[in-house]
Amino acid sequence: MPILDKNNAxxxxxxxxxxxxxxxxxxxxxxxxxxxKDDWGNEQVYVERDGEIIAAMSLLIKKVPGGYSLLxxxxxxxxxxxDIALVNELVSEAQPLAKKHKAFALxxxxxxxxxxxxxxxxxKAGYQVRNEGMGEDDLIQPxxxxxxxxxxxxxxxxxxxxxxxxxxxIRKAAREGVEIDSGTxxxxxxxxxxxxxxxxxxxxxxxxxxHYFEKIREAFPKHFVVYRAKHEEDYLAAAVLLNYEGKQYxxxxxxxxxxxxxxxxxxxxxxxxxxxxxxxAEQYDLGGVFVLxxxxxxxxxxKNGFCQTDGVTTYIxxxxxxxxxxxxxxxxTLVPKLQEVKKKIAEKKNN
Numbered sequence: 001m002p003i004l005d006k007n008n009a010x011x012x013x014x015x016x017x018x019x020x021x022x023x024x025x026x027x028x029x030x031x032x033x034x035x036x037k038d039d040w041g042n043e044q045v046y047v048e049r050d051g052e053i054i055a056a057m058s059l060l061i062k063k064v065p066g067g068y069s070l071l072x073x074x075x076x077x078x079x080x081x082x083d084i085a086l087v088n089e090l091v092s093e094a095q096p097l098a099k100k101h102k103a104f105a106l107x108x109x110x111x112x113x114x115x116x117x118x119x120x121x122x123x124k125a126g127y128q129v130r131n132e133g134m135g136e137d138d139l140i141q142p143x144x145x146x147x148x149x150x151x152x153x154x155x156x157x158x159x160x161x162x163x164x165x166x167x168x169x170i171r172k173a174a175r176e177g178v179e180i181d182s183g184t185x186x187x188x189x190x191x192x193x194x195x196x197x198x199x200x201x202x203x204x205x206x207x208x209x210x211h212y213f214e215k216i217r218e219a220f221p222k223h224f225v226v227y228r229a230k231h232e233e234d235y236l237a238a239a240v241l242l243n244y245e246g247k248q249y250x251x252x253x254x255x256x257x258x259x260x261x262x263x264x265x266x267x268x269x270x271x272x273x274x275x276x277x278x279x280x281a282e283q284y285d286l287g288g289v290f291v292l293x294x295x296x297x298x299x300x301x302x303k304n305g306f307c308q309t310d311g312v313t314t315y316i317x318x319x320x321x322x323x324x325x326x327x328x329x330x331x332x333t334l335v336p337k338l339q340e341v342k343k344k345i346a347e348k349k350n351n
Contacts (some may be wrong), residue, residue, distance in 0.1 A: 239272070
């Protein structure tokens with residue numbers, strides 16, 4: 001059956017094995033992610049040849065007014081995106097789910113590098129592709145990711161991949177006595193959350209509640225870890241890291257308002273990468289940004305400092321299979337406006 005039967009333990013195990021071992025793997029396509037996003041529905045589809053799964057896609061299902069829904073494959077599908085025939089076959093396997101859930105569209109945003117040729121192929125194949133010219137409010141996830149390649153590196157060669165100012169900040173933090181530790185207990189998670197909350201207030205951004213991070217820990221017990229940076233008796237920075245089958249995801253972070261000149265966050269990230277190398281990780285994903293401008297975007301400026309060698313990784317963006325064009329057009333027009341309104345409301349609350 002191309003639709004995963006989650007009540008069949010053998011089939012689930014086979015599906016999970018493929019998802020975790022495929023070179024196209026992505027954290028948010030793991031079955032554990034549905035337990036994090038438990039306010040969405042979920043379904044999984046796959047394609048097999050000679051009894052072996054060769055493509056898979058985990059879908060989150062979001063209900064919208066009118067009884068319709070959006071099918072969303074976060075960082076999926078898991079297959080060779082250059083093989084559009086295979087992608088078409090996988091999407092066709094989701095057709096019964098589109099009918100079942102009255103979907104107006106199926107949205108995919110894979111960890112696939114952007115090229116003009118591939119973009120053109122998907123448009124020619126009848127997909128709506130959303131990338132160039134799209135802003136923060138137009139896309140669910142950023143197209144630009146800051147990724148440090150770890151394969152064949154060691155602690156010294158890794159340092160040389162960073163910009164000189166970042167190397168100086170890392171060395172200064174270590175010299176000034178900033179210490180790094182890691183763990184998975186409630187103590188570590190609470191330290192992280194306190195700093196994450198402080199960071200949210202400082203930057204005027206909406207933050208997740210504590211239970212959300214408990215869900216991540218419960219869903220990914222083998223991959224989840226909290227790192228903390230401490231100076232004397234003060235915790236200055238912390239981060240939630242998931243090392244997913246060789247892909248490290250710097251998922252969430254927080255920092256104190258105190259001793260900011262010690263650059264604890266820089267040392268924290270360096271230590272996480274060094275530990276990743278020791279565990280055989282292939283890459284360290286600092287996460288995405290929407291703006292490639294260090295003067296206007298402090299987040300980009302921070303992440304870009306680690307990516308002097310590897311640069312910006314640009315993904316293809318969103319590839320949408322549209323089932324109901326009118327509803328789809330309304331959705332892609334209305335959502336950015338709603339996001340803008342939410343931001344203005346948040347700004348007023350913080351002022």
